Amino acid sequence: MVARVQVQGKDCLLKTFKDDRFWKRPGRRLRLQKEICIYNQLQSLDFTWFRHPEIEHTDGRNYVLTRFIQNNPALTRDDSLFFTTAMQAVLELNTCDFDFKSIDCPGWMWEKCNRYKFSRSGKTLRNLLEGVLIRARLPRTLLPRLTGFWCRAMASTRKLQKPLLVHRDIFQANILRPEPDKIYLVDFEKAGLENRWVFVDALKIAQAEPLFFDFTHGDFSGFPRFYACLLETYWKGLLTRRPDMNPEYSHFMLQLRFCLLGWTLKKLVKESLGHQRKADLIKFLEQIVTGPDHYYEKWLSNLPRRPES
Numbered sequence: 001m002v003a004r005v006q007v008q009g010k011d012c013l014l015k016t017f018k019d020d021r022f023w024k025r026p027g028r029r030l031r032l033q034k035e036i037c038i039y040n041q042l043q044s045l046d047f048t049w050f051r052h053p054e055i056e057h058t059d060g061r062n063y064v065l066t067r068f069i070q071n072n073p074a075l076t077r078d079d080s081l082f083f084t085t086a087m088q089a090v091l092e093l094n095t096c097d098f099d100f101k102s103i104d105c106p107g108w109m110w111e112k113c114n115r116y117k118f119s120r121s122g123k124t125l126r127n128l129l130e131g132v133l134i135r136a137r138l139p140r141t142l143l144p145r146l147t148g149f150w151c152r153a154m155a156s157t158r159k160l161q162k163p164l165l166v167h168r169d170i171f172q173a174n175i176l177r178p179e180p181d182k183i184y185l186v187d188f189e190k191a192g193l194e195n196r197w198v199f200v201d202a203l204k205i206a207q208a209e210p211l212f213f214d215f216t217h218g219d220f221s222g223f224p225r226f227y228a229c230l231l232e233t234y235w236k237g238l239l240t241r242r243p244d245m246n247p248e249y250s251h252f253m254l255q256l257r258f259c260l261l262g263w264t265l266k267k268l269v270k271e272s273l274g275h276q277r278k279a280d281l282i283k284f285l286e287q288i289v290t291g292p293d294h295y296y297e298k299w300l301s302n303l304p305r306r307p308e309s
Contacts, residue, residue: 001014001015001016001017001018002014002015004068005065007056007057007065010056010067010068011067011068011070012056012065012066012067012068013053013065013066013067013068013069014063014064014065015032015035015063015064015065015066016032016062016063016064017029017031017032017062029061029062031189032061032062032063032064032189033060033061034188034189034191034192035064035187035188035189035191036055036058036060036061036064038165038188038191039052039053039055039058039064039066039188040055040058041098041099042096042098043055045096045097045098047089047092047093047096048088048092049085049088049089049091049092049183050088050089050090050092050093050096050185051089051182051183051184051185052184052185052186052188053066053067053068053069053184053186054066054067069176069178069184069186070178071176071177071178072177072178072179075177075178075179075180077172077175077177081180081181082177082180082183083205083206083227083230084230085181085182085183086175086183086205087202087205087206087230087233087234088237089183089185090167090170090185090201090202090205090234091202091234091237091238091241092241093165093167093185093201094164094165094166094198094201094202094238095164095238095241095242096165098165098193119194119196119197120196120197120200120255120258120259120262121150121154121196121197121258123262123266124150124258124261124262124265125150127262127265127266127268127269127270128143128146128147128150128265130269131265131268131269132146135269137268137269137278138265138268138282139282142282142285142286145286145290146261146265146285146290148290149261149289149290150258150261153254153257153258153261156251156254157196157197157251157254157255157258158251159195159196160195160196160198160245161195161244162195162242162244163193163194163195163198164193164194164195164198164242165191165192165193165194166191166192166193166194166197166198166200166201167185167188167190167191167201168190168191168192168194168200168201169187169189169190169191170185170201170204170205171204173187174186174187197255197258197259198255199234199252199255199256199259200255200259202230202231202234203226203231203255203256203259205230206226206227206230206231206234207226226256226303227303227304227305228300228303228304228305229305231252231256232249235249235252253300257289257296260288260289261285261289261290264281264284264285264289265285267281268281268282
């Protein structure tokens with residue numbers, strides 16, 4: 001439950017768990033505890049670009065009271081300043097010196113399971129199996145091809161020696177913009193330490209357009225589009241802030257390809273699509289995501305180079 005409240009003359013946001021289903025309560029309480037833990041640790045770190053609501057009060061277990069951030073609806077999410085500021089904020093968040101040792105043993109075990117549940121690899125595999133075996137949204141003939149790519153990507157993606165903090169749930173409602181040059185990220189329930197799929201935050205920020213698809217007549221500029229320059233900027237900043245990282249830029253591109261697999265599967269499985277759009281999405285999976293490298297490279301070369309003002 002989330003509510004705006006007044007406490008000692010201050011505008012605050014109260015967040016507490018509320019679920020009448022008893023079997024849901026332990027998980028929701030632990031998820032809230034994790035978010036409180038993250039907020040507490042972030043408050044002890046210094047940031048230049050990254051902002052989050054400050055904690056006013058919490059019992060560390062059942063509720064958290066944070067400062068209310070008034071979002072300005074007149075400020076959109078499609079100008080150059082937003083993209084630049086948001087990408088710098090995500091870069092600082094991902095590379096901050098975060099320590100997760102304050103979670104107790106039961107919570108830590110739950111977090112390990114939760115990390116896989118919300119990880120890019122776990123969600124992609126679930127959507128793949130659900131889309132083919134349960135909902136029949138994809139042809140069964142695609143299963144060996146897609147699972148083969150999933151396995152190759154898992155085997156090829158190197159694990160970092162020191163994980164990064166990833167938000168994992170970045171979308172418009174979780175990005176507050178009270179002023180043109182100030183970006184606040186909220187809702188850290190799904191956040192966690194990640195040592196494999198660490199670039200998902202940057203990819204969500206770098207989306208040039210909402211998730212859509214138009215593959216008519218082999219148009220490789222379709223679903224989805226990213227600002228390639230922002231991805232390159234993020235990668236260079238990542239190497240500067242974390243010089244101990246080994247993976248090359250091609251490794252980053254593999255993660256982009258894997259995310260394309262996950263997002264396309266999600267649209268196929270979770271949304272009601274017309275026959276033509278469904279066929280286009282399947283074609284995109286076959287040609288761009290899991291097809292020959294030169295198809296993917298051609299799609300990549302057509303990405304826009306800079307965010308429009």
